[in-house]
Amino acid sequence: MIELKDVVKRFGDLVAVDQVSLTIEKGEKIVIIGPSGSGKTTLLRIINFLEKMDAGKILLKGKEVGYRTNKKGRLVLDKPEMICRLRSEIGMVFQHFHLFPHMTALENVMEGPLTVKKEKRENARAVALDLLGKVGLLDKQDVYPAFLSGGQKQRVAIARALAMRPMIMLFDEPTSALDPELVGEVLTTIHTLAEEGMTMLIVTHQMGFARELADRVIFMDNGRFIFEGHPEDLFSERMNNPRIKAFLAKVL
Amino acid sequence: MTSRPGSKIQIISRLSVLVGTLSLVLIILPVCISPADAAGKPDQYELLAEGTRLIQIGELDKALAIFKQVNPPAPGEDAGVFVRARIEAAKILFSSKDYGESARMCNDILARLPDNLEAKNLLTQIEAAQTPEWLRFLKDMQTYLPTLVKASGMTLILVLITMLVSPIGGLFIALGRISRLRALSSFFWCYIWMFRGTPLLLQLFFIYYGLPPLGITLSPFSAALIGLGLNYSAYLAEIMRGAIESIDAGQMESAKAIGMTHWQAMRRIIIPQTYKRLVPPVGNEFIALIKDTALVSTIAMVELMRSADQIFNATFNIFILIQAAIIYLLMTSIFTVCFKRLEDRLGVYENR
Numbered sequence: 003m004i005e006l007k008d009v010v011k012r013f014g015d016l017v018a019v020d021q022v023s024l025t026i027e028k029g030e031k032i033v034i035i036g037p038s039g040s041g042k043t044t045l046l047r048i049i050n051f052l053e054k055m056d057a058g059k060i061l062l063k064g065k066e067v068g069y070r071t072n073k074k075g076r077l078v079l080d081k082p083e084m085i086c087r088l089r090s091e092i093g094m095v096f097q098h099f100h101l102f103p104h105m106t107a108l109e110n111v112m113e114g115p116l117t118v119k120k121e122k123r124e125n126a127r128a129v130a131l132d133l134l135g136k137v138g139l140l141d142k143q144d145v146y147p148a149f150l151s152g153g154q155k156q157r158v159a160i161a162r163a164l165a166m167r168p169m170i171m172l173f174d175e176p177t178s179a180l181d182p183e184l185v186g187e188v189l190t191t192i193h194t195l196a197e198e199g200m201t202m203l204i205v206t207h208q209m210g211f212a213r214e215l216a217d218r219v220i221f222m223d224n225g226r227f228i229f230e231g232h233p234e235d236l237f238s239e240r241m242n243n244p245r246i247k248a249f250l251a252k253v254l
Numbered sequence: 255m256t257s258r259p260g261s262k263i264q265i266i267s268r269l270s271v272l273v274g275t276l277s278l279v280l281i282i283l284p285v286c287i288s289p290a291d292a293a294g295k296p297d298q299y300e301l302l303a304e305g306t307r308l309i310q311i312g313e314l315d316k317a318l319a320i321f322k323q324v325n326p327p328a329p330g331e332d333a334g335v336f337v338r339a340r341i342e343a344a345k346i347l348f349s350s351k352d353y354g355e356s357a358r359m360c361n362d363i364l365a366r367l368p369d370n371l372e373a374k375n376l377l378t379q380i381e382a383a384q385t386p387e388w389l390r391f392l393k394d395m396q397t398y399l400p401t402l403v404k405a406s407g408m409t410l411i412l413v414l415i416t417m418l419v420s421p422i423g424g425l426f427i428a429l430g431r432i433s434r435l436r437a438l439s440s441f442f443w444c445y446i447w448m449f450r451g452t453p454l455l456l457q458l459f460f461i462y463y464g465l466p467p468l469g470i471t472l473s474p475f476s477a478a479l480i481g482l483g484l485n486y487s488a489y490l491a492e493i494m495r496g497a498i499e500s501i502d503a504g505q506m507e508s509a510k511a512i513g514m515t516h517w518q519a520m521r522r523i524i525i526p527q528t529y530k531r532l533v534p535p536v537g538n539e540f541i542a543l544i545k546d547t548a549l550v551s552t553i554a555m556v557e558l559m560r561s562a563d564q565i566f567n568a569t570f571n572i573f574i575l576i577q578a579a580i581i582y583l584l585m586t587s588i589f590t591v592c593f594k595r596l597e598d599r600l601g602v603y604e605n606r
Contacts, residue, residue, distance in 0.1 A: 050511060052507055052510065052511065082515055082516065083515070086510075086513045086514065086515050087513065089510060089511060089512070089513045090512065090513025091513075092511075093511075093512075094508075094511040096504065096507070096508060096511075098504055100502075100504040100505060100507065100508035101508075102505065102508075102509075102523055102527075103527065103603055103604070104526050104527050104603050105603075113512070113522065113523075114512035114513065114514075117514060117518050117522050118512060118513040118514055118518070119513075146602070146603035146604075146605075147603075148603060148604055148605035149605050159508075162512065163511070163512065165512075166512055166513060
């Protein structure tokens with residue numbers, strides 16, 4: 003469904019993403035792990051066009067999207083309308099939630115359908131209430147984000163992304179900013195989504211969660227995939243890559 | 255007949271007595287009356303002249319004594335000298351603050367000439383001088399309050415219109431400033447640089463006096479509004495730019511992540527979050543604006559400051575200025591309270 007080909011992203015001299023290729027099939031759940039600074043988040047942001055890649059291709063349903071080559075042969079982002087349309091089909095959940103603080107939980111979830119999709123208010127409201135129910139926060143619909151716990155905020159953020167009916171959900175360390183006792187509720191919500199067949203790409207440090215949920219695990223280091231495969235293989239005794247072993251020894 | 259010569263002598267002697275008495279009367283009468291009459295008149299004039307001379311050399315007490323010697327005129331007689339003398343006496347008494355005696359002199363005149371203007375005016379002055387100063391000031395304040403209130407209406411109109419116009423102009427300029435289009439951003443940078451870097455007074459002068467030679471003639475009112483609007487737009491633009499840039503970058507990203515365009519994100523997500531942050535600095539600006547409207551008095555605009563200034567110049571009553579100050583304070587206080595309320599209301603979504 004989504005395909006990345008030889009994606010490169012540089013920040014000055016640093017190569018954050020180094021010729022990465024990745025194919026995501028519909029309904030697939032992929033977890034990316036790796037030490038911080040390895041390019042996981044950057045890769046996610048490239049898929050959502052929040053970061054402009056320097057080279058490579060992004061294909062959606064086999065069609066190259068989001069970029070064109072300018073006269074100097076440089077890769078430039080497509081017209082803003084085009085990028086916005088693509089983004090509206092890709093849900094993103096941030097580490098720090100980034101809920102809209104001046105809107106209630108319900109308004110946060112309704113905002114995308116209202117402003118971007120120009121849906122009728124009643125429709126947007128019905129969908130939003132349904133999604134808030136699904137993440138277990140129907141009773142918090144009129145509460146402003148400042149009065150929600152971290153876990154509740156992240157669940158509202160998930161509902162907000164889902165309201166756009168995305169074809170894929172990108173999670174960027176969704177539990178990293180949470181107090182330990184609040185991690186569970188967010189992971190449960192993501193689990194429920196996975197069971198419903200949502201296509202997902204998750205960057206996380208929750209190894210148990212990765213092992214349980216992922217169809218495929220990618221270990222990223224220095225902008226490259228140094229492991230891509232079944233979670234059991236990554237966590238097995240036979241794993242002999244010293245970098246992966248060192249990392250797992252630290253986090254497990 | 256021989257027996258009558260004695261009686262003849264008798265008659266002659268009686269006649270002589272009669273003539274003598276008559277002549278005596280004729281001689282004495284003029285002495286009794288004429289000197290008092292003929293020599294008296296020049297005496298009164300002399301008194302007046304002597305008094306006037308004494309005033310000129312500063313011998314006020316002596317002059318007063320002299321003037322007091324001038325007697326009231328007999329009925330039907332010319333009262334000129336008497337009136338002159340009494341007025342001069344009253345003036346001397348007035349200048350030595352003997353208001354009671356001075357008033358008595360004036361009333362002396364008015365008793366004979368009820369329409370004497372000079373005496374009447376002096377009486378009014380005596381009355382004014384006798385009222386305590388604070389009472390006079392209070393009376394002035396009462397007299398001119400309606401004028402000041404009316405003038406504050408104009409101040410308020412200037413403030414309110416500028417308050418409506420400048421945030422719109424400010425937002426426009428702020429968005430221009432943060433635009434990625436270099437030309438647009440530079441243009442508004444120059445605008446802000448110019449309007450914040452020169453005195454408002456100079457800008458008002460330029461608009462009111464400098465534009466007519468270029469073929470643009472403005473009424474004081476429109477010149478004042480244009481000056482205040484342009485100037486305050488520049489200030490508000492910088493405040494708004496700061497507020498927009500102070501919103502967490504994550505907000506723009508998450509708005510874009512759900513598919514919003516840059517302007518949708520600005521309009522729906524970023525700008526609404528600046529409102530609460532804007533209220534304190536913008537409130538400050540608007541309070542400064544209330545006071546800055548005083549500057550438009552220099553371009554012939556009659557508002558509170560100019561009105562107070564005019565009345566002050568006519569009365570030299572410092573309380574008029576204090577009154578104007580109180581009206582300014584009243585306006586700024588109301589604004590302060592309103593902005594505090596607004597800030598609290600806009601902050602409902604914050605957990606504090």
